[in-house]
Amino acid sequence: MSVILIVEDDKDLREMLRTALQRKDHTVVEAENGKEALLYFKPDITDLVITDLIMPDEDGLKVIMKIKELKKDIKIIAISGGGKGGPGSYLTLARALGADEIYYKPFSLNDLTARISELLQVEQ
Amino acid sequence: MKNPEEMKRKISRTDRTQALNKSGMTDTLRVTAGIAHDLNNILATISGYAELMNNDLDPDSPLRENSGKILSGTAKARILTQEILSLGKLSWKRESLSDVPAILGETIDFLMTSIPENISVVTDIPETGLYAKADPVKIFRVFLNLIGNAVDAMETTGGMLKAAVRMTGRNEIKEVAPENKIRKDLIGVTIRDTGKGMDAEMIKKIFDPLYSSGKSGTGLGLTMVKIFLDEIDAEIVVNSVAGQGTEFNIYIPLAD
Numbered sequence: 001m002s003v004i005l006i007v008e009d010d011k012d013l014r015e016m017l018r019t020a021l022q023r024k025d026h027t028v029v030e031a032e033n034g035k036e037a038l039l040y041f042k043p044d045i046t047d048l049v050i051t052d053l054i055m056p057d058e059d060g061l062k063v064i065m066k067i068k069e070l071k072k073d074i075k076i077i078a079i080s081g082g083g084k085g086g087p088g089s090y091l092t093l094a095r096a097l098g099a100d101e102i103y104y105k106p107f108s109l110n111d112l113t114a115r116i117s118e119l120l121q122v123e124q
Numbered sequence: 125m126k127n128p129e130e131m132k133r134k135i136s137r138t139d140r141t142q143a144l145n146k147s148g149m150t151d152t153l154r155v156t157a158g159i160a161h162d163l164n165n166i167l168a169t170i171s172g173y174a175e176l177m178n179n180d181l182d183p184d185s186p187l188r189e190n191s192g193k194i195l196s197g198t199a200k201a202r203i204l205t206q207e208i209l210s211l212g213k214l215s216w217k218r219e220s221l222s223d224v225p226a227i228l229g230e231t232i233d234f235l236m237t238s239i240p241e242n243i244s245v246v247t248d249i250p251e252t253g254l255y256a257k258a259d260p261v262k263i264f265r266v267f268l269n270l271i272g273n274a275v276d277a278m279e280t281t282g283g284m285l286k287a288a289v290r291m292t293g294r295n296e297i298k299e300v301a302p303e304n305k306i307r308k309d310l311i312g313v314t315i316r317d318t319g320k321g322m323d324a325e326m327i328k329k330i331f332d333p334l335y336s337s338g339k340s341g342t343g344l345g346l347t348m349v350k351i352f353l354d355e356i357d358a359e360i361v362v363n364s365v366a367g368q369g370t371e372f373n374i375y376i377p378l379a380d
Contacts, residue, residue: 010165016172023176054161081164082157082209106168106198108237109175 002047002120003027007037007063008079009055013105017050020109024117034058043071047120050112053080053090061090064097075119077112081105160205167205171198199238203272206234207265221379222260223253224311225289231267232287239275242282249289254311255379262352263376269345270315270372277319277370286316297375301359304375311376318369327362 004026008014011032018028029046031037035057041049049067053060064076078094081104091102101115174194181188229249239245256263267287274285292312297304322330331350353360357377364370 010162010169012169013165013172016169016176020172020176079168081168081205082161104202104234104237105164106171106202106237109172110179111237 001025001027003029003045004116005029005031005037005041005046005049007031007034007049007051007055007060009033009052016109020113021116024113026116034060034063037063038066041067041070043074046071046074048075048077048116050077050079050116053078053094054082061093061097064094064099068098075100077101077103077115077119079103079105079107156208160208163205164202167198167201171195174198196238203235203238203268206268220257220259221255222258222263224256224263224313224376225249225251225254227260227263228267228287228289228313231264231271235268235271235275239285240279240282243275243278244284246284246286247288249287254289254291256311256356256358256376257379258356258358258376259352262355266349266352266374267313267315269349273345274315274317274319274370277317277321281319283318283369286314288314291378292375297359300361300373301375304357304359306357306359306375306377308377308380311378313374313376314371315374316369316371321366321368321370322362322364323366327364330362 004021006014006017006021006028008017008030009032014030014032018030021028029040031040033055034051037049037051038058049063051060051063060078060080064078067074067076076094076099078091078099078101080090080094080102091099091104095102100119103112171194174191178188178191178195181191229247232245232247236245271285271287278285290312292310294306294308294310296312297306297310330346332347350360353374353376359375361373361375362370363373
């Protein structure tokens with residue numbers, strides 16, 4: 001069982017992710033923007049962060065940078081449904097900033113949960 | 125008085141729009157990008173719950189077909205939202221150089237979740253950059269259309285999609301398109317499928333506006349492909365055999 005922080009401003013999507021991850025026996029902490037994410041992220045407790053990128057109150061790129069400063073080896077998955085400069089520009093930046101995996105929305109939930117298991121196995 | 129949930133949603137959208145505004149996009153694009161972004165969130169929620177439902181069903185449950193159709197629908201809608209984001213007329217400050225192999229790889233990554241399992245994908249894409257003087261969004265859109273058509277052509281039968289990029293000399297284009305005046309080295313891109321293919325009559329019409337051989341779409345896709353490629357003096361050559369498949373070869377001038 002691991003502790004996963006979900007950072008997503010869309011309430012319905014956040015709930016869907018929480019349901020899926022709790023079914024995999026993970027403990028889920030939810031933040032609806034970047035500011036909350038930085039409050040709820042605990043370096044000693046949080047094992048993995050899933051973060052949206054375009055959000056009010058601190059975007060996901062800042063979240064990745066700040067969380068990486070707090071815990072260098074934290075596993076991060078970035079998710080995004082849009083952005084400037086065409087597809088993937090934000091996600092490419094997220095990857096460059098240290099995200100271990102990136103997904104365009106809508107993504108395959110089974111792919112996402114499988115990747116989470118892989119990343120957490122490496123961690124353990 | 126509005127209910128608190130509705131007000132919260134409105135505030136949330138305004139804040140997000142402000143976040144997008146920092147990027148320097150035009151007003152029209154900003155609004156459109158915001159809508160596409162929100163739609164993708166909704167699609168992610170729908171497809172996620174459909175997958176959760178699918179995981180709960182017995183392997184032989186007839187309901188699996190229904191959840192599969194929800195997933196297929198959301199995958200198609202995702203392509204539409206991407207089309208909205210990359211519409212050429214909604215221009216924002218564009219980069220003038222395109223790393224063609226990187227964009228082809230990105231397009232395939234983007235489409236992977238909507239490619240049915242009965243289609244195998246083979247790529248031969250160099251990791252080193254090959255740059256063309258072109259708008260990356262338009263190059264993405266060219267690949268999106270061609271690969272999307274290839275997948276459509278194999279949807280029922282399955283098959284193999286091949287996408288490759290290579291550097292080639294001017295001699296190759298002299299053979300296939302002698303009227304082309306390009307005097308530079310070229311980036312050669314191949315998109316090949318083993319789908320239903322086309323006869324000679326269909327090939328003549330595929331770049332015509334409003335002609336569509338697919339069961340969906342307006343037919344504008346390949347017309348736009350041709351327009352975008354003409355803008356950068358690129359050439360597109362089609363080889364197809366009915367019942368065997370189609371190959372598109374694109375030749376894009378290498379940037380100086």
